[in-house]
Amino acid sequence: MVDRLAEQASLAFKEEGVPSKYQLADTHLWGQKVFLLKPMEYMNRSGGPVKRVASYYGIAPEDILVVHDDLDVSLGRLKFVRSGGHGGHNGIRSIIEGLGTRNFPRLKIGIGRPPQDVPADRYVLSSFSPQERKVVEEVVELSVKGIEEFIRNGIDSAMNKFNGIEVAPS
Numbered sequence: 001m002v003d004r005l006a007e008q009a010s011l012a013f014k015e016e017g018v019p020s021k022y023q024l025a026d027t028h029l030w031g032q033k034v035f036l037l038k039p040m041e042y043m044n045r046s047g048g049p050v051k052r053v054a055s056y057y058g059i060a061p062e063d064i065l066v067v068h069d070d071l072d073v074s075l076g077r078l079k080f081v082r083s084g085g086h087g088g089h090n091g092i093r094s095i096i097e098g099l100g101t102r103n104f105p106r107l108k109i110g111i112g113r114p115p116q117d118v119p120a121d122r123y124v125l126s127s128f129s130p131q132e133r134k135v136v137e138e139v140v141e142l143s144v145k146g147i148e149e150f151i152r153n154g155i156d157s158a159m160n161k162f163n164g165i166e167v168a169p170s
Contacts, residue, residue, distance in 0.1 A: 001067045001109065002036050004140050005147060013038060022049035030151045035059070044090035047098025054099065061104040065150055066095055067143070071120060073110030076135045076167040078143050080150065080158040081106050105155045107146060109139060131169050138167040 006013065006025050013023035013036070023038040035057065039049040054064060068091055073079050083103040086093035096102050114123030128136055142165060150158040 001107075001140055001143055002038055005144055006036055008144060011036065015040075016049075016053075022053070024053065030148055032151050034151060044094050046091045047094035047096070050095050051098035061099050061101050064099075064104045065107055065147065065155075066092065066104060067107045067109065067147075068092060069111045069124060070108035071111060071113055071124070073108050073112075074166075075110050075112040075132060076139060076169070077110040078139055078146060078165070079108040079110070079163055080146060080155060081108065082155050082159070105150065107143060107150075107158075109136075109143065135167050135169050142167065 009027055009029055011025040011027055013025045016022050016024050022040050025036045027034055035053060037049060037053050039046040041048070050064065050066070053059070054061070068089060070079070070087070070089070072087065082105055084106070085102060086096055092106070095104070111124065114120055118126075142162070146158050146162040149161055
């Protein structure tokens with residue numbers, strides 16, 4: 001998702017941290033200063049890079065949009081939320097710990113629940129089928145539009161315009 005946004009804005013990521021703990025790109029998009037951050041550690045350690053960048057640049061938690069996968073959102077859907085708990089997502093748990101608050105917006109990209117015989121950890125690390133990949137690509141494109149809405153008009157507007165949309169498999 002972040003790579004697609006950077007690609008559309010013609011941005012290149014710079015390696016930051018020692019050793020490279022995250023990649024960062026910054027620019028102005030849609031009238032706002034925007035930082036794109038990709039933590040390069042384990043997902044469950046995402047809070048450290050988010051905290052470092054937010055602290056260094058003086059970014060308030062409510063101005064951070066965290067994009068992540070979500071088992072509780074079906075494949076083909078995205079969901080903007082204003083804040084919340086971690087819902088068992090260790091990356092979000094780490095960000096909550098790093099920022100010291102649950103009050104930051106998120107864009108949840110649905111991956112759906114695994115089949116009964118597949119453990120959740122194995123499921124989230126597995127590849128998408130060709131049909132699922134097509135759905136994911138469409139959701140990523142829709143998410144870029146949603147992020148633009150978030151940047152221009154805030155979380156409430158993004159929630160109102162994008163939360164009911166579902167990309168159906170073709």
